[in-house]
Amino acid sequence: NAGVTQTPKFQVLKxxxxxxxQCAQDMNHEYMSWYRQDPGMxxxxxxxxxxxxxxxxxxxxxxxxxSRSTTEDFPLRLLSAAPSQTSVYFCxxxxxxxxxxxxxxxxxxxxxxxxxx
Amino acid sequence: KNEVEQSPQNLTAQEGEFITINCSYSVGISAxxxxxxxxxxxxxxxxxxxxxxxxxxxxxxxxxxxxKHSSLHITASHPRDSAVYICAxxxxxxxxxxxxEGTQLTVNP
Numbered sequence: 001n002a003g004v005t006q007t008p009k010f011q012v013l014k015x016x017x018x019x020x021x022q023c024a025q026d027m028n029h030e031y032m033s034w035y036r037q038d039p040g041m042x043x044x045x046x047x048x049x050x051x052x053x054x055x056x057x058x059x060x061x062x063x064x065x066x067s068r069s070t071t072e073d074f075p076l077r078l079l080s081a082a083p084s085q086t087s088v089y090f091c092x093x094x095x096x097x098x099x100x101x102x103x104x105x106x107x108x109x110x111x112x113x114x115x116x117x
Numbered sequence: 118k119n120e121v122e123q124s125p126q127n128l129t130a131q132e133g134e135f136i137t138i139n140c141s142y143s144v145g146i147s148a149x150x151x152x153x154x155x156x157x158x159x160x161x162x163x164x165x166x167x168x169x170x171x172x173x174x175x176x177x178x179x180x181x182x183x184x185k186h187s188s189l190h191i192t193a194s195h196p197r198d199s200a201v202y203i204c205a206x207x208x209x210x211x212x213x214x215x216x217x218e219g220t221q222l223t224v225n226p
Contacts, residue, residue: 035216042119042217043203088158105165108159113158
């Protein structure tokens, strides 16, 4: 299994540009999420999905869109990049609520380092 | 006040020392996770626990649900243990995680 993969690893954008960060997992996990990590702050949840066709906002959703058309893929779209979106982005997946168990090990992708000029 | 507080923020130890990192939280949880972030940036799950104690090699994690507190211990620390250790709680309301800011551990030879 490849686990959780993210592309690209690095990206530089100009203010106003749009782009999509890709995330895929091959573990058949229902739960997927996007986080951003900024210096001096813990990981913060942007958007999450509990299954194909279902997405919801996290703590810091403004400026980002997501979709979940398949179990495997969960892309994160920046609509109009701003310098405040300079960050490291992590995608994660897990299998929640399996047989009544409400927690499961989290698997993280390698991260995407985004710089917005 | 953050829902998840870790201490210390930074910790420097000599090889072989016993290390403790603490995590306190203020919300009801279904589970607590300890994660390790390597200098290269990758994040791996170390432990997931909802009660008691878990041990894996030189790492031990404990949790006290009544006191809303967890500790991560590293015995016989080694320079390769140098990393950021992150505490995260899974709230009872769902699968979402809330993270602490992390503890930067440096183990010198």
